Amino acid sequence: MAWTSAGAGEPLRLAVASNFQSALESLKADFPGEIVATYGSSGLLYAQLVQGRPFDAFLSADAARPGSLVDQDRAHSPIAYARGRLVLVVNHGNPGMDWLAADKRVALANPETAPYGRAALETLRRLGAESKRINALNVAQAFHFAASGAVDGAFAALAQVVAQDIGPDRYWLVPEHLYTPIEQVGVVVAGPNEQAAKEFMDYLGSERARDLIRKAGYR
Amino acid sequence: MGELVRDTGFRLRADLDVDLDGVAALVGASGSGKSTLLRLVAGFEPGAAVTVEVDGETWQGASANLAAHRRPVGTVFQEARLFPHLDARTNLTFAAHAKRAGARLGFDEVVDFLDLEPLLGQYPRELSGGQRQRVALGRTLLSPAKLWLFDEPMSALDAASRREIAPYLARLCRRHDVPIIYVSHTLAEVLTMADQVMVAVDGEVARVDSVGEFSTSFTTPSFGDEAGAVVSCKFKTYDPRYRLSELAFGPSSLFVRGDLSSAGPRILLHIPARDVSLATTPIDRLSILNRVDGIVDAIDDQRDSALARIRCGDGQFLLARVTRRSVDELGLAVGMAVQALIKSVAVRTGAP
Amino acid sequence: MGVTADIAQAAWVTGLLALTTTAILLVASPPLSWWIARTRSRWRAPVEAVVALPLVLPPTVLGFYLLLAMAESGPLGAIAEAVAGARLAFTFAGLVIGSIVYSLPFVTGPLASAFRTTDGHLLEAAASLGVPPATRFLRLVLPMHRKALVAAGVLGFAHTVGEFGIVLMIGGNIPGETRVLSIALFDRVEMLDYVGAHVIAASLLVFSLVVLTFTYRWLRVP
Numbered sequence: 001m002a003w004t005s006a007g008a009g010e011p012l013r014l015a016v017a018s019n020f021q022s023a024l025e026s027l028k029a030d031f032p033g034e035i036v037a038t039y040g041s042s043g044l045l046y047a048q049l050v051q052g053r054p055f056d057a058f059l060s061a062d063a064a065r066p067g068s069l070v071d072q073d074r075a076h077s078p079i080a081y082a083r084g085r086l087v088l089v090v091n092h093g094n095p096g097m098d099w100l101a102a103d104k105r106v107a108l109a110n111p112e113t114a115p116y117g118r119a120a121l122e123t124l125r126r127l128g129a130e131s132k133r134i135n136a137l138n139v140a141q142a143f144h145f146a147a148s149g150a151v152d153g154a155f156a157a158l159a160q161v162v163a164q165d166i167g168p169d170r171y172w173l174v175p176e177h178l179y180t181p182i183e184q185v186g187v188v189v190a191g192p193n194e195q196a197a198k199e200f201m202d203y204l205g206s207e208r209a210r211d212l213i214r215k216a217g218y219r
Numbered sequence: 220m221g222e223l224v225r226d227t228g229f230r231l232r233a234d235l236d237v238d239l240d241g242v243a244a245l246v247g248a249s250g251s252g253k254s255t256l257l258r259l260v261a262g263f264e265p266g267a268a269v270t271v272e273v274d275g276e277t278w279q280g281a282s283a284n285l286a287a288h289r290r291p292v293g294t295v296f297q298e299a300r301l302f303p304h305l306d307a308r309t310n311l312t313f314a315a316h317a318k319r320a321g322a323r324l325g326f327d328e329v330v331d332f333l334d335l336e337p338l339l340g341q342y343p344r345e346l347s348g349g350q351r352q353r354v355a356l357g358r359t360l361l362s363p364a365k366l367w368l369f370d371e372p373m374s375a376l377d378a379a380s381r382r383e384i385a386p387y388l389a390r391l392c393r394r395h396d397v398p399i400i401y402v403s404h405t406l407a408e409v410l411t412m413a414d415q416v417m418v419a420v421d422g423e424v425a426r427v428d429s430v431g432e433f434s435t436s437f438t439t440p441s442f443g444d445e446a447g448a449v450v451s452c453k454f455k456t457y458d459p460r461y462r463l464s465e466l467a468f469g470p471s472s473l474f475v476r477g478d479l480s481s482a483g484p485r486i487l488l489h490i491p492a493r494d495v496s497l498a499t500t501p502i503d504r505l506s507i508l509n510r511v512d513g514i515v516d517a518i519d520d521q522r523d524s525a526l527a528r529i530r531c532g533d534g535q536f537l538l539a540r541v542t543r544r545s546v547d548e549l550g551l552a553v554g555m556a557v558q559a560l561i562k563s564v565a566v567r568t569g570a571p
Numbered sequence: 572m573g574v575t576a577d578i579a580q581a582a583w584v585t586g587l588l589a590l591t592t593t594a595i596l597l598v599a600s601p602p603l604s605w606w607i608a609r610t611r612s613r614w615r616a617p618v619e620a621v622v623a624l625p626l627v628l629p630p631t632v633l634g635f636y637l638l639l640a641m642a643e644s645g646p647l648g649a650i651a652e653a654v655a656g657a658r659l660a661f662t663f664a665g666l667v668i669g670s671i672v673y674s675l676p677f678v679t680g681p682l683a684s685a686f687r688t689t690d691g692h693l694l695e696a697a698a699s700l701g702v703p704p705a706t707r708f709l710r711l712v713l714p715m716h717r718k719a720l721v722a723a724g725v726l727g728f729a730h731t732v733g734e735f736g737i738v739l740m741i742g743g744n745i746p747g748e749t750r751v752l753s754i755a756l757f758d759r760v761e762m763l764d765y766v767g768a769h770v771i772a773a774s775l776l777v778f779s780l781v782v783l784t785f786t787y788r789w790l791r792v793p
């Protein structure tokens with residue numbers, strides 16, 4: 001495979017949902033071209049894109065925002081690059097459905113803006129869990145709330161648990177039937193660097209890249 | 220009292236053991252430590268390494284420091300120091316928040332005594348300087364105290380305000396509710412208010428005199444035109460026809476307007492030196508009633524006049540201001556017999 | 572919940588938080604300011620520095636440490652658990668504590684400056700009347716500086732209303748409890764609800780402008 005953009009000088013500017021950070025770091029090391037990544041919540045990155053901040057590609061944590069960009073002709077070539085896995089990280093006790101049933105305080109990403117938050121809320125509703133919900137800005141902050149000991153547990157991304165090297169006794173992989181799949185979609189942003197961006201998206205779909213993504217905690 | 224050493228090198232020595240009764244004036248040139256002494260007694264110099272002992276109680280020393288608000292001492296300052304956000308009435312009653320023992324006068328009595336009624340609703344900024352000081356005086360009278368400190372209460376006032384407040388101060392000093400230490404640099408004030416006089420020189424209280432001794436002592440710093448004698452008399456009779464009281468001054472008599480029969484056993488008179496003339500031979504027919512025989516005790520030549528001290532019958536002195544020409548023409552000399560002709564006499568106090 | 576109701580609820584929480592914080596600060600700050608203004612202790616400079624920290628530190632730094640302190644294992648959290656059996660992180664009470672820390676210099680600073688101008692002669696006069704220090708403070712110092720007190724209160728209130736960083740870290744964005752206007756605004760932007768964002772942002776802007784204008788005008792009145 002030949003990477004025409006390699007060594008071309010212009011680094012690739014990526015807007016990346018924060019849950020994908022650890023995965024992208026290993027992809028960066030593998031991908032021959034230079035990459036400059038900006039991590040943030042998908043909503044914020046989307047808003048910045050619409051306001052004209054120059055990005056070459058957008059790796060969102062959801063499908064809706066990239067779809068909206070495509071509808072506006074601001075982006076094209078959508079690709080489902082990862083499917084997020086929701087986990088429940090706990091500070092004490094045995095993580096699982098029973099743990100949730102007790103009177104616990106659980107942090108989750110804002111369900112109205114963050115896909116993992118939405119998935120976490122769906123899970124809680126399906127289980128009828130009466131836990132007290134603490135809304136974090138995003139999945140990273142939800143994880144931090146739990147790590148600081150300020151809450152009893154947090155819904156987070158499996159990717160974070162993997163990146164933080166957290167033992168299996170501390171988290172519960174939430175069964176996928178409990179929430180709508182978290183399809184993470186990426187798009188190429190219309191602009192001068194489209195070609196290089198398209199090459200990166202093709203790389204994302206390659207078996208080599210998918211392997212790295214799986215290792216990082218996605219499906 | 221011990222010794223105060225300030226950073227500036229100023230030293231105050233006041234090994235004082237004064238029986239405070241009535242009004243003790245504290246006089247001395249500026250810089251002689253009068254105000255500092257008052258501040259030490261009042262407790263406004265908590266860091267000073269001194270010993271302050273009052274009535275056998277240590278207020279300040281190596282191991283003790285009684286906070287200012289716990290010392291039963293009320294201070295009247297040079298400036299009124301009224302609380303600007305409170306009207307006169309609330310300023311007066313502020314001492315109701317006091318947490319210390321001591322006698323205090325009643326509100327109505329103080330308002331009546333100082334004629335404060337019309338001022339009660341007014342704020343300090345609406346009052347004249349003299350009115351403000353009157354309220355300040357009343358405020359101190361209403362605080363519980365066993366001792367009052369007056370720190371030149373008239374020095375910051377203009378002449379009109381001084382005339383307004385002086386009578387109140389004089390009457391207050393005569394009441395003898397509570398002993399008063401009265402810092403002053405005005406002889407007239409001392410002669411009208413004080414019973415005893417403490418003289419501070421170079422940060423040291425050099426001596427304590429009765430006001431009579433003080434008034435006629437030539438070692439007293441010269442007070443110029445205000446010189447005068449304070450003498451002690453006893454009441455003899457009152458003649459209602461002329462409305463004159465006759466007082467015994469040694470073997471002589473002095474006549475004073477008004478009925479002084481109830482003024483107490485001892486009556487102090489203030490006799491300004493400028494109102495005393497001298498005659499070397501007795502004069503028979505003269506409108507001046509008060510004539511006292513005496514011996515010239517001392518003559519102090521001053522720039523354009525002389526001050527003669529006359530020893531009268533029972534050892535008390537009078538002062539007479541005479542021109543130097545008169546000294547020469549009359550041949551005035553120490554030891555000479557003279558008659559003092561007294562034009563005016565002011566009754567001062569009925570001190571015990 | 573509709574957008575309007577959500578914003579109204581956030582406004583209510585914000586107002587309640589700012590009022591509670593200001594009330595507590597107006598009780599706690601004057602003695603502290605008085606001490607700072609009058610003491611000759613060598614502890615004055617360190618205490619002043621601690622009080623002033625929120626002026627220079629990013630609120631997120633304070634929020635980060637406050638969150639650790641309010642966790643069950645943290646000192647504040649342990650105290651709250653022991654005393655009231657309650658938790659602090661992500662509660663209104665926790666937010667009040669954070670706001671007090673955050674707005675403290677805005678109340679304590681102006682008060683200390685005003686207290687430094689106190690005429691010591693008046694305090695001496697009050698002491699000579701036998702009035703103890705606490706009464707002198709309550710009856711003389713505070714009334715004489717009532718303008719500074721109001722100004723400090725308004726500053727503290729307005730500053731609490733505008734708080735974001737600390738709430739972000741320790742609030743938990745719980746509607747009706749810890750979701751304040753600045754957070755609601757952030758949410759609206761993330762949800763691409765620019766109309767709602769405008770409503771909140773413009774309201775906060777106008778509110779601050781009006782409050783400050785009236786305060787400055789009132790301070791000029793003799």
